[in-house]
Amino acid sequence: MEKTVDIEFTLNGKSQVLQADESMPLLWALRDRLQLTGTKFGCGMAQCGACTVHLDGTAIRSCVTPVAVVQGRSVTTIEGLESGVAQAVQQSWDELAVVQCGYCQSGQIMSAVALLEINPNPSDEQIDQSMSGNICRCSTYVRIRAAIKDAAGKLAKG
Amino acid sequence: MSAFGKVNRRQFLRNLSYGGAGLMLGTSVAGCSTLRNSGAGPAGEFEPNAFVRVTPDDRVIVISKHVEMGQGAYTGLATLVAEELDADWSRVAVEGAPADTARYGNLAWGGVRQGTGGSTAMRNAYQQMREAGATARAMLVAAAAQLWQVPASEVTVTAGVVSHHASNRSARFGELAELAATQPLPGKVKLKQPQQFTLIGQSLPRKDSGKTTGQAQFTQDIQLPDMLTAVIAVSPKAGGVVHSFDASATRQVEGVVEVLQVPAGVAVLARDYWSAQQGRKALKIEWDNSGAFTGSSASLLQSYHAELEKPGVVAAKAGDAEAGLSAAGAVIDAHYEFPYLAHAAMEPLNCVMQKRGDGVEAWYGCQWQSGDQETVARVFGIDKQQVKINMLLAGGSFGRRANPVSDYVEQTAQIVKAYEPAVPIKLVWSREDDMRGWYYRPMYVHRLTATLGADGYPLAWRHHIVGQSIAAVASFIDTPNGVDRTTVEGANNLPYGIPNLAVYQHTTPPVIPIQWWRSVGSTHTAYSTETFLDELAQAAGADPVEYRRHLLQESPRHLAVLNLAAEKAGWGSALPAGVFRGVAVHESFHSVVAQVAEIEDAGNGKYRLRKVVCAVDCGVAINPDIIRAQMEGGIGFGLSPALMSEITLRDGEVEQSNFHDYQVLRINQMPEVEVHIVPSAEPPTGVGEPATPVIAPALANALFAATGKMPRKLPFKGLVV
Structure with missing residues (x-):
């Protein structure tokens, strides 16, 4: 049932070759094989969003994405964020002291960056819609909303 | 393999485990410690006690006995040390303490057990950590006085710099560290008065950093x-x-x-x-x-309701509740059901x-x-x-x-x-292991019965609480006269003036592993007592805030917090059509919280919770922004059991397994939250838990105002979008 394959992909801007069971979720390839532990394990079934990464710029749940899927594609994790949008989001997150325990926040930030990349000025409803796949048990939701708007404001000012 | 990113493993492990070279300290920092051998720790460092180190490069390392799990303990403890040390906040870092009960026992638990819980961190630390900082400061000052040959009384400290103005000399902490380590420990150190605080009361940036870049290590x-x-x-x-x-x-x-x-x-x-x-x-x-339990939630509930017919342990008594209930007129009677709850932290x-x-x-x-x-x-x-x-x-x-x-x-x-x-x-543990891994908030059944006097206020109040005892699992919890406070807290210490009152505890067999869950007994007692009070107010034809004000005449803290929340929420002002308010006030972990929930009609018999105004009295506000964050987060956490979360059993097995069937609050259901902190110079009390139990009754009371029907079974699914 297991099939080990060579997977070549771009990881945080650099080419990466990985030999892995093709069905291994990208999450565990990142965490246990490549030691990129910023992407978190929360539920294993795309219910909580803690494992969110970008695949060719789109937010995906790495816990249900077989690693073979990323063959020839580009993966960005929290460790590889460097766009202007990403910097604005991380800065707003820090300035508004969004974080409590922090375990879900890599995923929250990855989802927020993906949102602002396609919608630079989201409404509350659009934020709620885009972010409702990311659970925060500390319930930092009030500040997540505020930080996304704050980052949008920063980006609008340039 | 670089296992720890930018920090090498050796450094990381040292950071994790440092503190073993420290001193034996009891409850007080000053007075009973001895100087450690300066050779026992890293070269050139100054470590006057078990809670603070100063490095040659001017860093102040605060050792936290409390785990940082999001509640802000690292920041709060560091603030207390830095305040009395007059440290430069940007140079302060925090490390976790090793397991060593003799040095790091929780003073709020008599110092005999080391751990974090019961919203005790700041209560434990307020004196001890300030003394730790003041001791370090005194020794740095003594070192400067010795070095410069000036009276210590003329030496000042500001933001990590020690100065003697008359001779225009100054030195950074790190420059004095080695000499400070040779100074005798001061006796009793003098602590600042609240009006002298420069860091306490400021919303300083948190010290548990690295959480927005993926660098923080869990x-x-x-x-x-x-x-x-x-x-x-x-x-x-x-x-x-x-x-x-x-x-x-x-x-x-x-x-x-x-x-x-x-x-x-x-x-x-x-x-x-x-x-x-x-x-x-x-x-x-x-x-x-x-040897396993093979029953179901339904069968357990049935047996819990049957328990209500049996005599319970008396957990509180005033006057003669039975006589009051039989003597007066109309009796108001209500049953409540609360399910098992999983903690379901994001990190399994x-x-x-x-x-x-x-x-x-x-x-x-x-x-x-x-x-x-x-x-x-x-x-x-x-x-x-x-x-x-x-x-x-x-x-x-x-x-x-x-x-x-x-x-x-x-x-x-x-x-x-x-x-x-x-x-x-x-x-x-997988998420499924975590969800099915027991040690839940216990299931409870309550019954409340009351009669009103001619003035409309409660004449008699009887409260039965049925459920498993957490103290039966945690044997170190005292149970005087058989009363387990984790079952009855919040119910046996009602702040309201009720002349005839009885609270009974009924402990059920320990068939399911259970334990405390954020705000413990108050998770259910706040709900039954505060919603029942609204039912009594309605029966009396009274406004819920006015009704509480009358009953809180002997509870000034509760009254002040209630008044602040009511005022800020505009309680009593006209509301647009389809908008309703509910209020609740409750004390837990020595803090008092009041909340006003505002809901609006969302059509089809459903409502949307749009705003919560929260007031809190937690003594000295060490870090107002963290207090606000804990109120916001506590409200969100308390909404999950109100609206959707429950663990149920069938054939002895947990029916839920992951977040698809154990649902928790998501951002689309999070209300706007406004927090107001009562100014106080009293020693600080908890903020991690006290907001959680208040939101469900505040919301239910708003639904009661809207519909005339009080939810008495949690979660009340389907009512709030």
């Missing part, structure tokens, strides 16, 4: 050389054990290293988590459930442990050092001093990591003991 992230990942299969029924198992297919799974039977179940050890999980799926296990439970020489070392988000140390020592047959615990950041807990029997730590110890090679092993 237990789940620890990678040590030769480390194996373990998962464990346990019986789906509480009390079930392994009868027999076949691991032949598991052993064929690529990456699986070993399969071991341990007392708790069958463990699969592998090179990584995915392989371990695949291996566990291939296990064939026959369980012996002859996990623990890293390794055999080390004669002892054991562990790395994890430890919330319960004393108990965990004793448990691990028992498993290995060693002394608890041989169990070294490195406390990491915890990805939430809400009480779960302070397990009274150290369940997940014991499982790890069993596996590490059973596996011969002395390699580090990381036990990882």
Whole structure:
């Protein structure tokens, strides 16, 4: 049932070759094989969003994405964020002291960056819609909303 | 392999475990400590006590006895030290304390147990950590006075710089560290008055950084050389054990290293988590459930309601409630049901442990050092001093990591003991393991009965509470006269002036493993008492705030907090059509919180919670922004059991498994929150828990205002969008 394959992909801007069971979720390839532990394990079934990464710029749940899927594609994790949008989001997150325990926040930030990349000025409803796949048990939701708007404001000012 | 990113492993482990070279300290920093040998610690550092170090490069390292799980403990403790030390906040860092009850026992628990819980961190620390900072300051000042040959009384300290203005000399902390370490310890140190505070009361940036870049290290992230990942299969029924198992297919799974039977179940050890999980799926296990609980939530509920007919333990008594209830006119009577609740922190439970020489070392988000140390020592047959615990950041807990029997730590110890090679092993629970891993907030049934006097206020009030006792699991909790405060707190200390009152506790058999859950007894007592009070107010034709004000005449803190929330929420002002308010006030962990929930009609008999105004009296506000964050977060956390979360049992097995069927609050249901802090110079009390129990009754009271029907069974699904 297991099939080990060579997977070549771009990881945080650099080419990466990985030999892995093709069905291994990208999450565990990142965490246990490549030691990129910023992407978190929360539920294993795309219910909580803690494992969110970008695949060719789109937010995906790495816990249900077989690693073979990323063959020839580009993966960005929290460790590889460097766009202007990403910097604005991380800065707003820090300035508004969004974080409590922090375990879900890599995923929250990855989802927020993906949102602002396609919608630079989201409404509350659009934020709620885009972010409702990311659970925060500390319930930092009030500040997540505020930080996304704050980052949008920063980006609008340039 | 760079296991820890930018910090090398040796440095990381030292950071985790530092503190062993410190001093024996009791409850007070000043007076009973002795100077450590300056050669015992890192060269040139100044370590006047167990809680603070000053490095030659001017860093101030605060040692936190409390785990940082999001509540802000690291920042709060560091603020107290930095305040009295007059440190430069940007140069302050925090490290977790080692497990050492003699030095790091929780003073709010008499100092005899080390751990974090009951919203005690600031209450424990307020005197002790300020004394730690003041002691360090006095010794730095003495060092400067010696160096410059000036009177110590003329030496000042500002933001990490020690100065003598008359001679125009100054030195940074680091420059004085080595000399400060040679100064005699001061006797009693003088602490600042609240009006002198420069850091306490400021919303200083948090010290648990690295959480927005993926750099922060949680237990789940620890990678040590030769480390194996373990998962464990346990019986789906509480009390079930392994009868027999076949691991032949598991052993064929690529990456699986070993399969071991341990007392708790069958463990699969592998090179990584995915392989371990695949291996566990291939296990064939026959369980012996002859000693297991095989009932259901429905059958338990039935037996709980039957308990109401039996006499209970008297948990509070004033006047003669029975006479009051039979003498007066109309009786108001209500039954309430509360399900089991999982903590469901975002980081599923996990623990890293390794055999080390004669002892054991562990790395994890430890919330319960004393108990965990004793448990691990028992498993290995060693002394608890041989169990070294490195406390990491915890990805939430809400009480779960302070397990009274150290369940997940014991499982790890069993596996590490059973596996011969002395390699580090990381036990990882899946979300399903975590959701079905017991130790829930207990299920409860309440009954409240009251009569009103001619003036409309309660003449008699009788409260029955039925459920499992947490103290039965946590034997260190005192139960005077059989009263378990974790069952009745919030009900047996009602702030309202009611002349005839009786509260009865009914303890049910310990069939399901249970424990505390953020705000403990108040999770249910706040709900029944505060919603019942609104039902009484309605029966009396009174406004809920006015009704409470009258009854709170002997409870000035409650009254002030209620008034602040009501005023800020515009209570009494006209509301647009389809908008309704509800209020609740409750004390837990020595803090008082009042909330006004505002809902609007969303059509089809459903409502939307749009805003919560929250007022809190928690004594001195050490970090107002963290207090606001805990109120916001506590409200969100309390909305889950109000609206959607419940653990139910069928044939002894938990029906829920993950976030699709144990639903929790998501951002689209989070209201706007406005927080107001009562100014206070009193010693600080808790903020991690007290907001949680108040929101459900405030929201229910708003629904009651809207619909005339009070939800008496939690969660009240389908009413709020």
